[in-house]
Amino acid sequence: MTDIAAPGPGLAHPLGATFDGEGTNFAVFSQHAQRMTLCLFSDDGLTETHRIDLPERDGDVWHGYLPGIRPGQLYGYRADGPYAPEEGHRFNANKLLIDPYAKRLTGHPVWHDALYGYRADHRDGDLSFDTRNSAPYMPKSVVEDPCFTWGSARRPNRPMEETILYEAHVKGLAQRHPAAGPKGGFLALASEPMLDYLTGLGITALELLPVHAFLDDRFLVDKGLSNxxxxxxxxxxxxxxxxxxxxxxxxxxxxxxxLHAAGIEVILDVVYNHTGEGDETGPTLAFRGLDNRSYYRLADNPRYCINDTGTGNTMNLDHPMVLRMVMDSLRYWVEVMGVDGFRFDLGVTLGRTAAGFDPGAAFFDAVRQDPVLAGVKLIAEPWDIGPGGYQVGAFPPPFAEWNDKFRDDVRRFWRGDAGTAAELATRICGSAGQFDHSGRPATSSVNFITAHDGYTLTDVTSYVERHNEANGEGNRDGHGNNHSDNFGIEGPTDDPDIRGARLQRRRNMLATLLLSQGTPMLLAGDEFGNSQLGNNNAYCQDNEIGWLDWDSADADLTAFVRRLIAFRKAHPILRQKRFLHARERLVDGLEDLFWWREDGEEMTPDDWTDPDRRVCCAEMRMASGTPPYAQREDAIFLAFNSGPALTLTLPAPPAGFAWTRDIDTAAPEAPPERAGGTTTLSAHSVLVFVLEPLEDQDG
Incomplete structure (x- = not known):
């Protein structure tokens, strides 16, 4: 065993392992521990070379300084204290623990019963105590110096109204790409072929599924699957x-x-609502062993975890040091790792107090006052499984939110469900009923048709029943009500009529997404027809089900999506911060929004409540109250038809202007064309017209 210098007192801040050029300061939080031991390991992680009690404690932070310890050193902690599950304490110094502030880990836990603080085979269950050393099965924390030379790359700092999100899995996006590499990691997303594709498509922000270190659940590994x-x-x-x-x-x-050099922002999907340690019967890997009672919300009987997340445990953000860890993590990923924003998984959990969800909870207040986070995008998933867990529209500014009402109502309209025209009208105008309060902009609604959790767009139009057999849960997992349609045949088919109708439906939904007020989010692969073979919960499918199938990409569909994105970028009416409420504009006295019937008459209350209405037509302008310095254009007319073909009468243009038909989902390659007073609105299609001066059209 190599000798090392005796530890000095070090500092209580910052938390984690901090290299200063001569040695490393170690600091870790535990309110209820009675001793904190730093464990050092050999370079291969197999041999525990030193155990050093941290010599100082300031409040609830244990700390010490070791000269000569440099980046690359492997380490972990052992926390000694009461093992009293009935009181919420689960200390067990036989278990090696990950540093919650570790900047890098050597790998993942290797499942073994020694990872548990109790004897799984004991009659007393989690009340028993296990004395086996877990270090051989644990990843090691690594001392790191995260400095990086950023060169000339600058943050795009793109406004939300100019943002087009692209949700993707790091590995799934590039694993089967014919040119991107090396496969499976961050460098693949930085490769020239991938950057060319993303910039060519026109997306402005890459929203990545979780990249924080995570574990593969034991029940998945036992089935030959992974998380x-x-x-x-x-x-x-x-x-x-x-x-x-x-x-x-x-x-x-x-x-x-x-990505920044290519003008693309990076948004991380982050999971601060729970950890991978599961419920009270789960393993002791980090937080549970460091201070179970502080890190987790516990039930009235503190032996048990509160489970508002459906994963077994819930982080205790009411505790100031747990909240500090989350805030430190967010700032680290912005300041050191360069990211541009976050999507908060199960965001309702982050705002839970003893009285339930509170938009003024400590987490929201901490984020809203933080000067580092003031300049990044914040997106909440506005639900969890706890009481009162559905909170779409309830988050405080500056949070945007995933809007599943948009997803469901758009799917239902295009499926032909009765009485959905009014709901579609609400969604394409930014869901003001949910988001137009507290000064929130229309971009607060993150609109999506599909996301990682659920069907892909191809599968929305190909399956009625989920097909999750590969998950090994008897096809019981995943959403049961998907508002999907298979056009009479479940899954792939060679029938040309069904294939054509499915493709038309996809174009319609993609057009609806990219023509609506709010912030659009496209699921990676939807733009070229990627399928997961009907699996709507591919969380454990690290294989061809979960990876994008680039070889089968529909180039024509991709070209159409590229055209839609370019059209959205070219027309500020489609991406406004202000909501449209049919209010008169000072600039010309015209209302900013008109709703028309297909015969050219304005919609009436009876029209809106007609269950058989299949057509929704909107004439949009820049919103009332738009400041004079904002980019302006005259008008856009949108027509959505989920029924049979009909004759569409356009609103009479003002003198010197005419309507140009720019997009027709029934003729996706048709060039822009001057429109007369009436035109044909094809069955199951979207038409888009732009009001332009005659001299522009003639010239």
Whole structure:
């Protein structure tokens, strides 16, 4: 065993392992521990070379300084204290623990009963005590110096109204791409072929499924599967090792720099609502062993975890040091790793107090006052499974929110469900009923048709029943009500009529997404027809089900999506911050929004409540109250038809103007064309017209 210098007192701040050029300061929080031991390991992680009690405690932070300890040193902690599950305490110094602030981990836990603080085979269950050393089965934390030379790359700092989100899985996006590489990690997303594709498509922000270090659940490993999506976090500062092809932090930073240079922002899907340790019967890997009672929300009987997340445990953000860890993590990923924003998984959980969800909860207040986070995008998933867990529209500014009402109502309208025209009208105008309060902009509604959780767009139009057999849960997992349609045949078919109708439906839904007020989010692969073979819960499918199938990409559909994105970017009416409420504009006295019937008459209350109405037509202008310095244009007319073909009468244009038909989902390659007073609105299609001066059209 190599001798090392005696530890000095060190500092209580910052938390984690901090290299200063001569040695490393170690600091870790535990309110209820009675001793904190730092464990050092050999370079291969197999031999525990030193155990050093941290010599100082300031409040609830244990700390010490070790000269000569440099980046690359492997370490972990052992926390000694009461093992009293009935009181919420589960200390067990036989268990090696990950540093919650570790910047890198060597790998993932290797499942073994020694990872548990209790004897799984004991009659007393989690009340028993296990004395086996878990270190051989645990990943090790790594001392890191995360400095990176960013060069000339600058953050795009793109306004939300100019944002087009593209949700993707790090590995799934590039694994089967014919040119991107190396496969499976951050560097693949930084490769020239991938950047060319993303910029060519026109997306402005890449929203990545979780990249924080996470574990593969034991029940999945036992079935030969893995936690593909990554919603079981173990380290809130460390990128998952499986995405580091060279095992270095700079790989993530390099990816961010390359994406920024291409004008693309990076948004991380983050999971601060729970950890991968599961409920009270789960393993002791980090937080549970460091201070179970502080890190987790516990029931009235503190032996048990509160489970508002459906994953077994819930983080206790009411505790100031747990909240501090989350805030430190967010700032780290912005300041050190360069990201541009976050999507908060199960965001309702982050705002839970003893009285339920509170938009003024400590987490929201902390985020809203933080100067570092003031300049990044914040997006909430506005639900969890706890009481009162559905809170779409209830989050405080500056949070945007995933809007599943948009998803469901758009799917239902295009499926032909009765009485859905009014709901569609609400959704294409930014869902003001949910979001137009507290000064929130229309961009607060993150609109999506599909996301990682559920069907792909191809499967929405190909399956009625979920097909999750590969998940090994008897096809009981995943959403049961998907508002989907198979056009008479379940799954793939060679029938040309059905294939054509499905493709038309996809174009219609993609057009609806990209023509609506709010912030559009496109699921990676939907633009070229990717399928998961009817699996609507592919969380454990790290294989061809979960990876994008680039070889089968529909180039024509991709070209149409590229055209839709370009059209949205070219027309500020489609991406406004202000809501449209049919209010008169000072600039010309015209209302900013008109609703028309297909015969050219204005919609009446009876029209809106007609269950058989299949047509929704909107004439949009820049919103009332738009400041004079904002980019302006005259008008756009949108017609959505989920029924049979009909004759459409356009609103009479003002003198010197005419309507130009720019997009027709029934003729996706048709060039723009001057429109007369009436035109044909094809069955099951979208038409888009732009009001333009005659001289522009003639010239």
């Amino acid at each position: 593909y999506w990554g919603y079981q976090t173990l380290g809130f500062f460390a990128p998952d090792p499986r995405y580091l092809s060279q095992g270095r932090l700079w790989e993530f930073q390099h990816m961010v720099a390359r």
